[in-house]
Amino acid sequence: MSTQKVIAVVGCGRIAKAAHFPAFANIENLRVKYACDLILEKAEAMKEKYPDLVEQTVTDYQIALADPEVEAVYVLTPNYAHYTVTMDALRAGKHVFCEKPITVNYALSCEMAEEANRQGKMLNIGVCNRYHKSVEMLEEMNREGKFGKLYHVYCSFRAFRSIPGLGGAFTTKSQSGGGVLIDWGVHYLDLILYVLGGVKLQTLTCDAYCEMAKDMKSYKYKSMWAEDTADVENGTNDVDDLVSGYIRTDKASISFNGAWAQNINKKDTFIDFMGDKGGARLTYCGKFEFYNGETLETVAPEYDIPDMYLREDSAFLESIESGVKNRNHIENILESAKLLDCLYRSAEQRKEVCLK
Numbered sequence: 001m002s003t004q005k006v007i008a009v010v011g012c013g014r015i016a017k018a019a020h021f022p023a024f025a026n027i028e029n030l031r032v033k034y035a036c037d038l039i040l041e042k043a044e045a046m047k048e049k050y051p052d053l054v055e056q057t058v059t060d061y062q063i064a065l066a067d068p069e070v071e072a073v074y075v076l077t078p079n080y081a082h083y084t085v086t087m088d089a090l091r092a093g094k095h096v097f098c099e100k101p102i103t104v105n106y107a108l109s110c111e112m113a114e115e116a117n118r119q120g121k122m123l124n125i126g127v128c129n130r131y132h133k134s135v136e137m138l139e140e141m142n143r144e145g146k147f148g149k150l151y152h153v154y155c156s157f158r159a160f161r162s163i164p165g166l167g168g169a170f171t172t173k174s175q176s177g178g179g180v181l182i183d184w185g186v187h188y189l190d191l192i193l194y195v196l197g198g199v200k201l202q203t204l205t206c207d208a209y210c211e212m213a214k215d216m217k218s219y220k221y222k223s224m225w226a227e228d229t230a231d232v233e234n235g236t237n238d239v240d241d242l243v244s245g246y247i248r249t250d251k252a253s254i255s256f257n258g259a260w261a262q263n264i265n266k267k268d269t270f271i272d273f274m275g276d277k278g279g280a281r282l283t284y285c286g287k288f289e290f291y292n293g294e295t296l297e298t299v300a301p302e303y304d305i306p307d308m309y310l311r312e313d314s315a316f317l318e319s320i321e322s323g324v325k326n327r328n329h330i331e332n333i334l335e336s337a338k339l340l341d342c343l344y345r346s347a348e349q350r351k352e353v354c355l356k
């Protein structure tokens with residue numbers, strides 16, 4: 001970046017530690033003036049790891065919002081805090097990068113978009129796959145007509161035992177907005193909408209189940225992601241652990257199966273793009289193979305995959321400088337949030353939702 005950027009980070013948990021701080025350390029001209037977490041040790045751990053990058057640690061994000069030097073705020077908290085922290089930051093005149101999902105439902109997501117507009121500030125969402133090299137290549141291939149008519153996309157985001165933090169925020173609908181669909185499905189469905197490019201949703205249907213840990217104490221697992229946030233004794237599990245659905249759009253139709261946990265004893269995570277001239281299978285977060293329907297050849301292109309978090313963070317900071325909204329601007333993500341909301345509505349009402 002040509003000019004220095006001063007940011008504050010709210011939430012120094014897993015995604016901050018694994019993705020964003022390592023990215024920040026690779027961005028020139030960037031100062032993290034505040035690392036903030038309700039649990040001070042988590043913020044301090046970031047300062048210890050990145051002493052040249054992180055300047056101060058705080059537990060109250062309002063201190064960072066009151067500092068006129070802070071230009072942008074990263075909201076890396078659990079889903080339930082996205083709305084409040086983002087709205088406070090926008091109203092304090094800051095640009096905001098907020099992790100996915102936007103928030104727990106579509107109505108609040110729209111309010112966040114409106115507030116960003118009102119304040120004239122950037123608001124980007126961490127649907128990082130839009131900056132994954134493979135997704136970018138597939139989007140370009142679709143625009144160039146390599147698939148011919150791309151008429152159907154199927155995706156699978158299924159795991160054997162991956163319910164995160166059972167009984168904690170992840171499995172409490174009022175705090176997370178939902179289970180596997182909003183947590184994993186958001187990535188798959190959003191990247192599909194991105195590759196298809198500007199689709200209009202028409203009709204959709206979804207079933208959602210909460211079966212594998214409905215009795216939390218008898219849930220059998222080998223390891224649990226985010227186990228530190230679990231509360232099997234006193235917590236709640238009222239979210240989907242398996243979903244299945246079908247979406248019609250004005251372009252391709254989309255079908256999907258997703259599960260945090262199910263009895264198949266294997267992980268199955270991929271996306272099939274099916275066109276009349278060719279098709280592609282994308283291994284989630286990996287590479288793709290293209291199946292040429294005319295030559296009947298399979299092509300496995302060779303390419304490097306740069307860090308998608310570094311790319312999305314750099315693009316956000318550059319968009320602040322240029323004033324140009326990029327692909328992760330909230331206005332470009334609202335359709336995915338609407339899709340998730342409608343899928344949950346369909347599952348609750350056990351009927352098709354019509355958006356035409």
Ligand SMILES: NC(=O)c1ccc[n+]([C@@H]2O[C@H](COP(=O)([O-])OP(=O)(O)OC[C@H]3O[C@@H](n4cnc5c(N)ncnc54)[C@H](O)[C@@H]3O)[C@@H](O)[C@H]2O)c1
Binds near residue numbers: 016037078183
């Ligand atoms: N883009 C991706 O690939 C990806 C991957 C994992 C998680 N996420 C998203 O990132 C977000 C965070 O997930 P995580 O796994 O890092 O959670 P986490 O629980 O590990 O970390 C969140 C941190 O936020 C802190 N926090 C909560 N409220 C706060 C507040 N008001 N002020 C300051 N700190 C606060 C918590 O103390 C915690 O340390 C979630 O929304 C999740 O969906 C995105």
